[in-house]
Amino acid sequence: MPARNILFLLFAGTVLFIGCSQAVENADKKAPDFSLQDINNNTIALSNYEGEVIILNFFATWCAPCRIEIPDFIELANEYSDRDFAIIGISLDRGNIDTVRDFVDKYNINYPILFDDGIVSNTYGPIHSIPTTFIIDKKGNIVQTIIGSRRKDFFEDVIKPLL
DSSP: OOHHHHHHHHHHHHHHHHHHOEEEEEEEEEOOOOEEEBTTSOEEEGGGGTTSEEEEEEEOTTOHHHHHHHHHHHHHHHHHTTSSEEEEEEEOOOSOHHHHHHHHHHHTOOSOEEEOOSHHHHHSOOOOSSSEEEEEOTTSEEEEEEESOOOHHHHHHHHGGGO
16 A cells, blocks of 8 residues: 555544544533433432532443443542542433443443433433533533543543532
């Protein structure tokens, strides 16, 4: 393959990667409240977390970048649980609820996992790419929208000033 073609492929791949991963600062848009069922059939509302900094993560069990973030979310939930901080996962999986329950068990997820009803994801989006994560401040404002997977240190840099 000629060097020019290789350079083009590298450039195109870089553009695709950057285009699929972005963080957008929001102008303090109020996070819409919702109520959804969790994996134990309990109803959880966003308003239950009033006064807390929230990482609201839309994901799916089959999404590789989503799975990469989960160990970091588990660590963040452990490290910041005593500081008015919460992580909420919203599964966009369709079909068998047991698949999501098994996923939660396999990864030892220690934060609430809710099932999207189609309305919530449209209210927050619509969500076109996953993972999509919203950072919500203590006043209930969306301060950042993150499309694509990020590492723990990125999320820490965003949430620490809000705590």
